[in-house]
Amino acid sequence: MSEVLVLVDHVDGAVRKPTFELLAIAKKLGTPAAVFIGGAGEAADAAAAVKKYGAEKVYVVDDAEIKGYLVAPKSEALAQLVEKTSPAAVLIVSSAEGKEVGARLAVKTGSGLITDAVDVAEDGTATQSVFAGNYTLTGKVTKGTPIITVKPNSASPEEGEGAGTVEEVAVTISDAAKTAQIVASQPRQASGRPELTEAAIVVSGGRGTGGDFAPVEKLADALGAAVGASRAAVDSGWIPHTFQVGQTGKTVSPQLYVANGISGAIQHRAGMQTSKTIVAVNKDEEAPIFELVDFGVVGDLHSVLPALTDAVEARKG
Amino acid sequence: MNIVVCVKHVPDATADRKFESDNTVDRAGVDGLLSELDEYAVEQALQLRESREGEDIEITALTVGPEKALDAVRKALQMGVDKGVHVTDEGIAGSDYLGTSLVLAKAIEKLGAEKPVDIVFFGMASTDASGGVVPAMVAERLGLPQVTLAALVQTQGDQVRVKRDGDTATEVIGATLPIVLSVTDQSGEARYPSFKGIMAAKKKPVETYSLADLGVDPGEVGAGAATTSVEDTSARPPRTAGEIVTDEDGSGAEALAGFLASKKFI
Ligand SMILES: Cc1cc2nc3c(=O)[nH]c(=O)nc-3n(C[C@H](O)[C@H](O)[C@H](O)COP(=O)(O)OP(=O)(O)OC[C@H]3O[C@@H](n4cnc5c(N)ncnc54)[C@H](O)[C@@H]3O)c2cc1C
Numbered sequence: 396m397s398e399v400l401v402l403v404d405h406v407d408g409a410v411r412k413p414t415f416e417l418l419a420i421a422k423k424l425g426t427p428a429a430v431f432i433g434g435a436g437e438a439a440d441a442a443a444a445v446k447k448y449g450a451e452k453v454y455v456v457d458d459a460e461i462k463g464y465l466v467a468p469k470s471e472a473l474a475q476l477v478e479k480t481s482p483a484a485v486l487i488v489s490s491a492e493g494k495e496v497g498a499r500l501a502v503k504t505g506s507g508l509i510t511d512a513v514d515v516a517e518d519g520t521a522t523q524s525v526f527a528g529n530y531t532l533t534g535k536v537t538k539g540t541p542i543i544t545v546k547p548n549s550a551s552p553e554e555g556e557g558a559g560t561v562e563e564v565a566v567t568i569s570d571a572a573k574t575a576q577i578v579a580s581q582p583r584q585a586s587g588r589p590e591l592t593e594a595a596i597v598v599s600g601g602r603g604t605g606g607d608f609a610p611v612e613k614l615a616d617a618l619g620a621a622v623g624a625s626r627a628a629v630d631s632g633w634i635p636h637t638f639q640v641g642q643t644g645k646t647v648s649p650q651l652y653v654a655n656g657i658s659g660a661i662q663h664r665a666g667m668q669t670s671k672t673i674v675a676v677n678k679d680e681e682a683p684i685f686e687l688v689d690f691g692v693v694g695d696l697h698s699v700l701p702a703l704t705d706a707v708e709a710r711k712g
Numbered sequence: 713m714n715i716v717v718c719v720k721h722v723p724d725a726t727a728d729r730k731f732e733s734d735n736t737v738d739r740a741g742v743d744g745l746l747s748e749l750d751e752y753a754v755e756q757a758l759q760l761r762e763s764r765e766g767e768d769i770e771i772t773a774l775t776v777g778p779e780k781a782l783d784a785v786r787k788a789l790q791m792g793v794d795k796g797v798h799v800t801d802e803g804i805a806g807s808d809y810l811g812t813s814l815v816l817a818k819a820i821e822k823l824g825a826e827k828p829v830d831i832v833f834f835g836m837a838s839t840d841a842s843g844g845v846v847p848a849m850v851a852e853r854l855g856l857p858q859v860t861l862a863a864l865v866q867t868q869g870d871q872v873r874v875k876r877d878g879d880t881a882t883e884v885i886g887a888t889l890p891i892v893l894s895v896t897d898q899s900g901e902a903r904y905p906s907f908k909g910i911m912a913a914k915k916k917p918v919e920t921y922s923l924a925d926l927g928v929d930p931g932e933v934g935a936g937a938a939t940t941s942v943e944d945t946s947a948r949p950p951r952t953a954g955e956i957v958t959d960e961d962g963s964g965a966e967a968l969a970g971f972l973a974s975k976k977f978i
């Protein structure tokens with residue numbers, strides 16, 4: 396069987412969960428082969444992690460230089476690997492960076508690119524959710540090496556030891572690829588809560604919070620959930636942009652989405668409409684968010700959320 | 713300085729967007745407009761010019777699309793852009809990302825033939841396809857550095873500083889002109905065209921290019937050259953109406969807790 400390359404998504408060698416989801420999809424399409432691009436000393440941990448989730452091969456591009464630059468060097472390295480291994484497909488996490496790496500790889504290799512897939516079948520047919528989640532589309536790459544970027548939470552990671560054979564790969568990175576340089580980077584502070592795009596439960600707050608996110612955060616913690624927000628809350632400066640759910644924020648598809656003081660504008664829906672179960676608390680019974688919900692409470696979030704948090708804590712015992 | 717802003721004409725996101733029976737986007741049944749996210753790119757181009765007082769800076773709005781796509785260019789002209797370029801050709805219909813990015817790159821090269829292009833601005837993503845990949849593809853084709861998803865753009869001489877809010881970190885990126893930039897909706901509200909702007913736009917030059925004008929082989933773009941195919945489109949079944957309760961003295965929280973427990977979330 397041909398190899399399926401999975402670009403490892405990691406922070407300083409710590410592999411992020413969506414990579415394991417891609418390995419599960421890669422198993423359906425061929426032989427999973429992880430591609431780690433990173434700095435010296437980070438590869439060993441990453442290789443061990445992907446091996447546990449079934450990587451038969453781990454290609455390591457160990458180039459400390461790549462780290463300080465944006466996507467161009469990564470796409471060059473990946474293009475050289477595609478050339479070398481002629482894979483059946485390349486799977487990349489559908490983050491902003493992942494999509495751009497895929498985009499440049501597609502141009503370099505003359506291959507078709509499918510972005511934001513939520514499922515990939517054995518024959519390579521990819522499913523996408525478009526128009527704010529109102530349409531489901533299936534499609535295929537018809538030319539070149541299929542390059543598919545897959546949204547987080549689209550598959551369940553499957554543990555199962557692969558051979559994990561490490562192969563160091565030397566690549567040449569052009570000077571042209573090293574023209575945009577990261578001059579300062581401030582890592583996001585860990586909130587201690589699950590990652591928004593990976594969480595099984597997301598509790599969000601909007602303009603209706605009036606700027607007080609404490610009730611939202613307390614409920615999130617009682618449920619073990621991630622915190623999200625509408626753009627109105629972000630624009631008001633109540634919460635950083637990284638928490639925004641929607642068209643210009645994160646797309647989430649958790650088991651449970653709890654919208655509080657959020658009206659349900661189309662741009663917000665675009666980021667949460669495919670959640671399995673949706674509930675909302677809003678004091679306006681006419682709010683469009685209620686068209687989406689499995690369960691809704693018409694009421695003031697400032698009283699409903701604390702009472703709900705207490706009820707959740709009580710049931711947990 | 714020569715600046716190009718790529719603007720796309722898209723079906724209105726707040727309208728009922730649909731697919732045709734041949735799985736192409738229904739662009740006739742729904743009103744189109746300049747993609748809201750590209751307004752931010754136009755705004756940043758205009759602000760950049762305002763920040764470099766005294767320099768000779770020309771801004772061109774570029775669109776690729778059918779006849780109606782010209783409306784996107786018109787809106788950009790009304791906002792304050794100097795001239796427009798509309799690439800339209802039967803042969804472009806059905807292009808995928810690779811085809812679209814090729815046509816854009818060729819048009820930018822043509823614009824740069826007279827006077828080198830220093831900055832190409834893009835929106836962060838189109839509001840219809842929302843791939844967010846065309847800027848990276850154009851940068852790749854032009855061999856230019858790219859800095860995408862800028863929340864803040866500053867320039868001084870030929871130096872560019874961009875702030876962006878990444879997934880795992882907030883970063884400052886440094887680069888040198890010429891460059892491809894895309895900007896997010898965090899970069900600052902786009903201005904509304906003034907009455908004066910709307911009147912002035914009527915007199916601004918708009919050029920129309922065909923594939924032949926750009927020297928693009930029709931075999932490289934359009935539906936025939938597409939590298940992906942859509943097999944099926946289906947409307948997502950509407951969510952079945954849920955239960956809505958009105959909170960009275962804490963009854964809402966109790967009912968919601970009961971629902972969450974029934975679904976095994978607690
Ligand atoms: C190009 C573009 C991109 C966009 N991208 C996004 C995006 O990614 N994400 C996003 O969210 N939005 C996005 N928006 C904005 C979107 O259109 C809405 O403006 C936004 O989602 C509204 O946020 P909201 O629901 O919090 O605020 P509002 O629409 O003002 O709604 C607030 C709600 O809170 C309720 N409320 C008030 N007080 C209480 C209370 N005490 N208890 C309970 N309920 C209360 C009100 O009844 C109301 O329904 C985008 C817009 C554009 C044009």
Ligand SMILES: Nc1ncnc2c1ncn2[C@@H]1O[C@H](COP(=O)(O)O)[C@@H](O)[C@H]1O
Nearest residue numbers: 718719776834835837838843844845846
């Ligand atoms: N047909 C087009 N004409 C002009 N600009 C476009 C076109 N398609 C995409 N773009 C630009 O590329 C950006 C990203 O598009 P996309 O990759 O489709 O999300 C848009 O915000 C526009 O700036």
